[in-house]
Amino acid sequence: MKLLRIEHLDVVRGDHLILQDVHLVLERGEIVTIVGPNGSGKTTLLKTIVGALGPTRGMIEMPRGLTIGYVPQRLHLDATLPLTVARFMNLPRRHSSHHVDRALKRAGSEGLIHRQMSDLSGGQLQRVLLARAVLESPDLLILDEPTQGLDQWGIADFYRQLDSVRHELGCGVLMVSHELHVVMRTSDRVICLNRTICCEGTPERVASSPAYLAMFGHDTEEALALYRHDHASSTAPLGPLS
Numbered sequence: 001m002k003l004l005r006i007e008h009l010d011v012v013r014g015d016h017l018i019l020q021d022v023h024l025v026l027e028r029g030e031i032v033t034i035v036g037p038n039g040s041g042k043t044t045l046l047k048t049i050v051g052a053l054g055p056t057r058g059m060i061e062m063p064r065g066l067t068i069g070y071v072p073q074r075l076h077l078d079a080t081l082p083l084t085v086a087r088f089m090n091l092p093r094r095h096s097s098h099h100v101d102r103a104l105k106r107a108g109s110e111g112l113i114h115r116q117m118s119d120l121s122g123g124q125l126q127r128v129l130l131a132r133a134v135l136e137s138p139d140l141l142i143l144d145e146p147t148q149g150l151d152q153w154g155i156a157d158f159y160r161q162l163d164s165v166r167h168e169l170g171c172g173v174l175m176v177s178h179e180l181h182v183v184m185r186t187s188d189r190v191i192c193l194n195r196t197i198c199c200e201g202t203p204e205r206v207a208s209s210p211a212y213l214a215m216f217g218h219d220t221e222e223a224l225a226l227y228r229h230d231h232a233s234s235t236a237p238l239g240p241l242s
């Protein structure tokens with residue numbers, strides 16, 4: 001079932017053409033990751049999909065009643081303002097404690113409910129943001145660099161949790177990531193964006209495409225080959241990160 005269909009999308013801000021003729025389709029159950037250099041339009045694309053920005057041209061189509069969970073790139077919280085995880089989960093509107101508990105559990109952060117948001121570690125904060133995004137059991141989960149600032153164990157941990165959420169909800173996942181090696185092993189499909197989509201397909205296909213190699217070099221291709229080798233002899237769903 002298609003969760004999202006984008007055709008001929010342009011986004012212009014001021015005199016800046018940020019996105020040009022973007023086409024994208026996402027099916028239920030898929031994990032699709034957008035990669036691209038800084039300033040290539042990744043956040044703009046996600047914000048346009050969630051409706052925070054308007055398209056200048058083109059079409060964004062989703063099934064009627066589709067629910068979206070969104071983890072934004074940055075969260076600006078005043079560290080001097082007392083705000084517990086429980087209160088944060090109920091912003092901007094209240095949810096039943098059953099739903100809050102279920103979401104925290106899904107995101108692997110059930111022990112954090114009484115903690116202050118400002119006291120959370122980077123990895124704990126990302127899990128709480130994931131919990132908030134899954135509160136309403138979304139059909140489509142959209143995440144903008146969800147593991148920014150985490151160490152390699154935190155990153156591996158987060159992606160394991162995300163995979164378990166995806167299986168439990170059966171949702172589609174669209175995310176932006178700079179962790180190319182992890183992206184290549186956790187995504188069903190990768191989209192390489194540089195104002196327009198320069199290549200897309202399975203991780204293997206994208207990692208060896210000339211457009212991707214021109215942008216990111218051969219490192220990921222080698223890591224992917226290594227991972228395939230490691231994976232065959234390992235039972236862990238995500239091996240250690242290189």
Ligand SMILES: Nc1ncnc2c1ncn2[C@@H]1O[C@H](COP(=O)(O)OP(=O)(O)OP(=O)(O)O)[C@@H](O)[C@H]1O
Pocket residue numbers: 013014016018036037038039040041042043044045
């Ligand atoms: N409101 C705006 N007006 C003009 N230009 C903008 C506006 N918002 C974003 N841009 C520009 O659009 C381009 C794409 O920004 P965007 O944040 O989507 O990139 P990104 O790929 O997510 O970058 P990063 O990897 O650094 O997070 C950048 O050059 C940015 O400066």
